[in-house]
Amino acid sequence: MALLVVAGLTACGGELQVVGTSGTPTASVTAPVAPPVPPSTSPHIEIREPGAAIVGGQRVAFDGIAEGLAWPALMGSLGRAKGDTSPVVIQAGRDVPIIHVLRAAWTLRASDVRVQTLDAQGVLYAVELKAKGHQRKDPPADSLKQCHLAVFLLPNGALRIATPAGPQEIAGDRPAESLAESLKAARAECNIKYIAFGGETTDVPWGPVFDIMVVVDRVKAAGDARYILGEAIQVVKTPPAAPAVSAAPAVSAAPAAPAASAHP
Numbered sequence: 001m002a003l004l005v006v007a008g009l010t011a012c013g014g015e016l017q018v019v020g021t022s023g024t025p026t027a028s029v030t031a032p033v034a035p036p037v038p039p040s041t042s043p044h045i046e047i048r049e050p051g052a053a054i055v056g057g058q059r060v061a062f063d064g065i066a067e068g069l070a071w072p073a074l075m076g077s078l079g080r081a082k083g084d085t086s087p088v089v090i091q092a093g094r095d096v097p098i099i100h101v102l103r104a105a106w107t108l109r110a111s112d113v114r115v116q117t118l119d120a121q122g123v124l125y126a127v128e129l130k131a132k133g134h135q136r137k138d139p140p141a142d143s144l145k146q147c148h149l150a151v152f153l154l155p156n157g158a159l160r161i162a163t164p165a166g167p168q169e170i171a172g173d174r175p176a177e178s179l180a181e182s183l184k185a186a187r188a189e190c191n192i193k194y195i196a197f198g199g200e201t202t203d204v205p206w207g208p209v210f211d212i213m214v215v216v217d218r219v220k221a222a223g224d225a226r227y228i229l230g231e232a233i234q235v236v237k238t239p240p241a242a243p244a245v246s247a248a249p250a251v252s253a254a255p256a257a258p259a260a261s262a263h264p
Contacts (some may be wrong), residue, residue: 009116033147039116039124043091044078047100062103068104069231085131087112094118094207098199099241102229103204105129127213130226144189150196150230151179153209160200160232180221196230 046054050063055077063073080086088108092101094117105113109131116126151160156169159179170178186192195212198204216222 005010025029028101037114037126037128039126040089040091040114043089043116045074045088045090045104046105047090047092047096049093050097050100053100053104056240063098064103067203069103071103072103074107085111087114087128089114089116089126091116092206092210094205094210096206097203098206098209098229099202099231102198102202102231105229115210117207118205119214120211125210125214127210129225129228132226144191146188146193147190148193148195150198150232152198152200152230152232153212154200155204157208159212162232176215178218179212180216183221184219187223189234192225192227194226195222196231198230200232202231 005203017181044055048054053074055074058077059075060073062071064070067220088111090101090104090108090113092104101115104114112131113129114126115129116124119125147163152160152162153159154169157175158169159175161168161170161179170182172178183192183195196217197209199209212229217227
């Protein structure tokens with residue numbers, strides 16, 4: 001059996017860092033635990049295809065801007081009374097690009113959102129995205145530092161872990177199990193406030209990202225940390241400008257004066 005790279009997360013100045021160690025997943029990570037949120041037989045929203053959802057048997061097309069997340073028609077189709085923050089259940093297909101699940105969750109962010117999908121074994125599982133400000137069931141000790149992280153699935157199956165300390169990567173045959181071990185170890189020193197899950201690009205299928213959440217959630221590796229869906233920030237690098245061409249070197253009669261500042 002191939003050895004796994006288990007990345008231990010340790011708190012440092014309120015930040016998480018990934019530190020590589022060797023090992024294999026323990027039984028506590030791989031053993032199934034009853035899901036705390038049972039799947040619903042009557043989801044409010046079903047996302048079966050890109051760009052649309054089914055609400056009450058009616059197809060609701062995405063009507064927001066392509067670069068944004070807001071889905072106005074989806075909110076309106078639910079017919080929720082003003083101030084209703086009861087949980088909303090979304091059932092999403094595994095092959096749907098993650099951006100469509102992200103748009104639905106973001107639009108309904110004032111409420112707890114339960115997302116259910118068939119897991120890698122074909123069993124329907126639900127995870128809960130708590131609304132901001134939820135009260136934890138396991139309030140951490142006051143002495144623990146606060147920390148958070150985001151997990152993005154790369155095209156090669158590895159995980160990019162984004163933390164305030166900088167990005168790290170978890171590879172190997174079972175990176176989700178390695179992540180779960182890391183989170184469990186980190187909780188001894190750091191209060192994981194929230195953890196975001198997403199794909200490196202918005203067209204990543206939802207199913208593999210959901211599988212990572214399931215591995216973490218089944219054993220509560222992050223405790224009662226809040227789960228959210230995240231969108232990776234794509235940094236576009238522009239090539240440096242070509243140096244200006246001059247027929248003759250510039251001539252200066254005197255060195256330039258330093259720029260003035262009102263506040264030294």
